[in-house]
Amino acid sequence: MSQRELYLGLMSGTSIDGLDVVLVEFDAMQQPELLQHRQYPIDDQLQQQLHNLCDPAPNELHQWATAERLFAEYCAESVNHFLRHFNISPSAITAIGSHGQTVRHQPDHSPSYTLQLGDPNTLAALTGIPVIADFRRKDIALGGQGAPLVPAFHQAIFSSFDESRVILNLGGIANITWLPGTPAGVTGFDTGPANTLLDRWFKACHPEHEDDFDRHGAFAARGRVLDEVLEKLLRDEYFKRRPPKSTGRDDFNLKWLEEHLGDLSQFVPADLQATLVELTAHTVTHAIKEWLPERPETIFVAGGGAYNPILMSALKSKLPHCGWHATSVLGVAPQHVEAMAFAWLARCYMQRVPGNLPAVTGASRPAILGGLYLP
Template sequence: MSKRQLYIGLMSGTSADGIDAALVDMQTFPTLIASHNTPFTEELRKKIHAIALPGDNEIDRMGVLDVELARLFATCSLDLIKKIGIDHNEIIAIGSHGQTIRHRPPGSPEGCFTLQIGDPNIIAELTGITTIADFRRRDMAASGQGAPLVPAFHNAIFHNPGKDRVIANIGGMANITWLPASGTVCGFDTGPGNVLMDLWMQESQGKSYDADGKWAASGKVSTELVDLLLQETFFTLPPPKSTGRESFNRAWLGNRLKKLAHELDACDIQASLLELTAMSISNSITQLSDAPKEVLVCGGGAFNKRLMQRLKDLLPGCTLDTTAKLGIDPQWIEAMAFAWLAHQTINHRPGNLCAVTGAKREVILGGVYFAR
């Protein structure tokens, strides 16, 4: 029997609710062996959200947070290894996405750059495992958006030559991957996923998220508010395109709430934010092709029953399910993707898709931080 090729993927997304770690065997086909989640404290989540927007003393705050997060990434990896009872020397490499604190894609007036923290030097030192990190910047150096990166992984594990398929990844932000039965793969960010719903839930209800979308379901959608939100220029931009909390945040929402003719109940705002997510995703999917297609959802949004129902309503010509239909838990897809990207890097293979990011060529992503 061939020896397993084990990699760990680490993912902390825009929602900043914790670290997802996936142990993946890359020997023949990416196979999830085990998974683990390390939640962030409310204090840490607030620090991450605060540093994601311009503010005072940013460099010092970023430096401290860079170390704190790296130690948590390392601990999460070691906890996963302990959980399954293997030796760390069996792991070829860790692929760490890091925590994005600023993403300015090409065309941003502030300049073009991206920044993820969670120092890979510390991860490699504390775990004793070679660590791959800083995946986005090489794509941007090749004139790409630096995101989304997961469509290349989606293509590797979900492409089906017998049917057209869309993968909708709904995290803090949402992105889709178009996997035609034959033809060019493409993908792009569609806009906010859970980010606006989560921040409004936190502000209005003191909870980190709206379980099953129940609070949103109790409200009434304001077409006036949804129309205002959909006027954002990003939604009309052609792909390739990417976005983040820099564009869709509390201040952005507040400016639009001020334009309403009448004040809305808090639950109606939540219902409208869910509708924004559903419409921006469904509009993007329907623009890809008029042909019937299978839509598979992953990310935290896959567990929002109200959101899933609205997507079904808005995509009547499609069959909609989660990636669990294919035997892969939707919660772990992104973490698995960074294990796969680490495998690509270690084997000197490109990790980006030019049709997705807009890069002028395929490149090997990430920096390698060797184990002691």
């Protein structure tokens, strides 16, 4: 009889809008099963500290150290609440796979680095559960980009011998995984900005709004695409670079917009929002056409952008001959895919199985990712 193993996966994405907690059951004879899930919003004070760390500012080391402990305590409180809510004993959990919060990602800097805060020692001590964390820096150390890491998980649970597929994640940054229908040939990379620019521009235009994002794309729907503006944004070198490649909020932010466009107040706000939607749709679909060996038969969408009908409509219009579906048709709702991936990566560590794909990240070899932090 196969042994039942439970793992928790934690994910706080580039948008910094909340913590996704998922409970995943692994069985050697079956596909992993998502048992429970819950999202915990990040309070305004902690969110602002995280935002401050994402932009260069004075006293960054002090901000880092303070925010690292506070974010770890917040993760621990969320986990403990999650376990009480679902009446699960901490002793039933093999390990927590904690991604942490990315505040710097510079894989092309010399020396390259990536930084995720959220002290795993604090998380382990306050939950009483072993923590696997720091998943990206081993890949960086091996010459890789450290991202994206989810393609290995996508391959494990979403690949099919019956068709070629793309898994498109529309988080803060957009990334794609190419699943050709054979065990070999899987690849993936970050295509550019997705929700991070949309969210930041929406918030800048609506500082008092209860939402931190453009719900259902309603703001963008009121605008029109500014073709000349789009052309300027598309000149960025990142969009022309051949994979492997990855990016983050360090590269794509409101300062980036100002550098390309000048004074942003010259634009009708909704028009710029509509243009940013078009930027994401164009760069995603161009990357699929340019860098994949063939057009996929089906594209499955994960991440918060899957719930933005304006963005989804723009994407579908550029690749109308592909089938477009949310990952929910494959058994995992779009908002749970990444957190579930880090539960899977934690299990890979515990089983001493490599978690990266060198064809994706550019690392010199497959590697067991992360480190173990005991309570």
